[in-house]
Amino acid sequence: MVLRFVQLKEQSGTRILAAVNDAGQAWRVEGTDTLLALAQAALATGVTLAEAAQIHPLGAEIDIPAALAEGRVLAPIDHPDPAHLILTGTGLTHLGSAEGRDKMHKAAQAGEQLTDSMRMFLMGVEGGKPAEGAVGAQPEWFYKGDGSHVVGPGAPLTSPAFAQDGGEEPEIAGVYLIGPDGSPHRLGFCLANEFSDHIVERGNYLWLAHSKLRQAALGPELLTGELPADVRGASRILRDDAVAWEKPFLSGEANMSHTIANLEHHHFKYDLFRRPGDVHVHFFGTATLSFSEGFQTKLGDIFEISAAPFLYPVRNRLAQAEARTVTVRSL
Secondary structure, X not given: OOOEEEEEEOOOOOEEEEEEOOOOOEEEOOOOOOHHHHHHHHHXXXXXXXXXXXXXXXXXXXXXXXXXXXXXXXXXOOOOOHHHEEEEEEEOOEOOHHHHHHHHHHHHOOOOOOOHHHHXXXXXXXXXXXXXXXXXXXXXXXXXXXHHHEEOXXXXXXXXXXXXXXXXXXXXXXXXXXXXXXXXXXXXXXXXXXXXXXXXXXXXXXXXXXXXXXXXXXXXXXXXXXXXXOEXXXXXXXXXOEEEEEEEEEEOHHHEOOOHHHHHHXXXXXXXXXXXXXXXXXXXXXXXXXXXXXXXXXXXXXXXXXXXXXXXXXXXXXXXXXXXXXXXXXX
């Protein structure tokens, strides 16, 4: 059974799709060259991604680590029209995730009153895992951009020139395709760096929306099937070839205050997000941030996020775009 998919390019530049097993052995998927095309074919024929990949015998073996080293691996999902790939996320979804956020926002309120962050977190703890068939507590939700904000393996995570911070957020992201009848279909999960501007967010909680309009990095592979309940990994920042900051991070429903199904419900309940043919990448949140521990990133730092059962880490260097003057003209 095929469990993972990796998109990459041959030395010639031709795109290919690879199927990868748990041991890291990879083979070319014949008959299609993108994950989106495979997913569309699976929907049309009523089979799973794994079954669609094996309609034709798998092709030549592929060395994924070598392709990663050569910079030939792409993000695991993309869309020919980036406007039809939508990046969103939910926060305060993990046990312990309120602590770092509360530190950032507590200065805005005095006395014994709970911050909005803590209130939102407690709502999730109380009602984020509803009984089957019931609707749970509504999580924090944010928009990150479209497919133009997706960064692949090894590519730089580039902050806009006006950014005050570029900070990592080690997360799991769900990847979805909306079927012809408007039904969302989960293709699988990716390891991800949700990448935000935490200084902007700390300045005023109402600036959260601004802080999230940044790129996001996806790990090399899409993992099919259900996400393990207990995902354990490490988030580290390398500076001048040495580890400058490192901490374990936890994900999966055993470490979350919400079920994934509840987070999916509160995203796809909107008709806007069930437009046939659209792709969605949705970040499920984290409880681990270097910023909340006082660490300040610098240009050139390398973010590295790894976690089983994912075979390959998310690894990207922090960069910053050049300043641009934007002028609004009247027509």
